Amino acid sequence: MKKGTKEKVTLGSGKLYMAEFTGDFAKDFAEILKLLMTEENHAGWIKGGASIEYKPTMTKEKDDLGHIVKEILTDEEATFKSGLFTWNGQTLAKFTATAEITTETRDGKTYRRLKIGGTANDDGKQYAILFVHEDAVEGNCYLLVVGRNNAGFTITFAPDSATVIDAEFSCKPHDERGTLIEFVEEIDEEYQKTYTEDELNALTVAQIETIAKAKGYTLTGSDKAAKIASFLAEQTAAGGSGTE
Numbered sequence: 001m002k003k004g005t006k007e008k009v010t011l012g013s014g015k016l017y018m019a020e021f022t023g024d025f026a027k028d029f030a031e032i033l034k035l036l037m038t039e040e041n042h043a044g045w046i047k048g049g050a051s052i053e054y055k056p057t058m059t060k061e062k063d064d065l066g067h068i069v070k071e072i073l074t075d076e077e078a079t080f081k082s083g084l085f086t087w088n089g090q091t092l093a094k095f096t097a098t099a100e101i102t103t104e105t106r107d108g109k110t111y112r113r114l115k116i117g118g119t120a121n122d123d124g125k126q127y128a129i130l131f132v133h134e135d136a137v138e139g140n141c142y143l144l145v146v147g148r149n150n151a152g153f154t155i156t157f158a159p160d161s162a163t164v165i166d167a168e169f170s171c172k173p174h175d176e177r178g179t180l181i182e183f184v185e186e187i188d189e190e191y192q193k194t195y196t197e198d199e200l201n202a203l204t205v206a207q208i209e210t211i212a213k214a215k216g217y218t219l220t221g222s223d224k225a226a227k228i229a230s231f232l233a234e235q236t237a238a239g240g241s242g243t244e
Contacts, residue, residue: 014050014133017036017037018094025144025175029142029184032144036130044084045086046082050082050131052143058071078170079168080143080145081166089112092114096153097121097122097148099115128174130142139188141183142184143181145181146171146173147170149168194240208231216238219231
């Protein structure tokens with residue numbers, strides 16, 4: 001089965017990575033993965049999976065007789081939720097805006113000391129949050145958001161179950177277009193890497209234009225021959241060859 005098809009079944013949990021958001025992401029997603037998917041940024045192992053929720057708010061206006069109706073998107077919100085099965089004080093520090101963490105050593109023991117609270121201590125930090133669902137057969141998928149935990153947390157020490165820290169992140173726009181959520185899939189290339197002149201001649205103009213658009217080529221010319229010549233020129237410029 002090809003990766004990224006509509007027949008793909010997404011099953012299972014994933015891994016969670018967090019890092020302080022500095023204001024922008026790299027242009028290439030592969031570079032984003034390289035920067036975020038490190039052992040240092042691994043937030044902990046998940047229990048109970050993860051979820052993303054998007055809620056648009058629509059305002060509807062209509063005339064008195066109901067003949068004309070207009071809907072306008074006036075607001076939107078996105079929320080990412082997950083629970084961490086493994087965690088420590090450094091994890092909790094990322095889950096609260098008022099954290100102060102220090103270490104001290106005395107009598108041969110070292111202590112990590114986390115202080116939480118005091119509204120004046122709000123650090124204003126936002127975090128880049130990357131959830132990775134791995135599937136070697138049907139392709140990995142990724143969720144990328146920016147936000148901070150706005151639901152607090154509860155630590156329960158129970159005799160018959162492990163403590164899971166649940167977090168709820170309110171997502172913030174992280175680029176100029178106002179993006180709240182990036183859902184990224186690994187897919188198999190839908191089109192050939194390169195095309196020969198004969199192969200293009202066997203296609204319709206509409207098909208050639210569709211392939212060119214998918215590859216980011218700008219076609220010129222008003223007839224099929226001119227468009228094919230333009231396609232081949234763009235392909236060569238992009239480092240491909242259609243001569244084989």
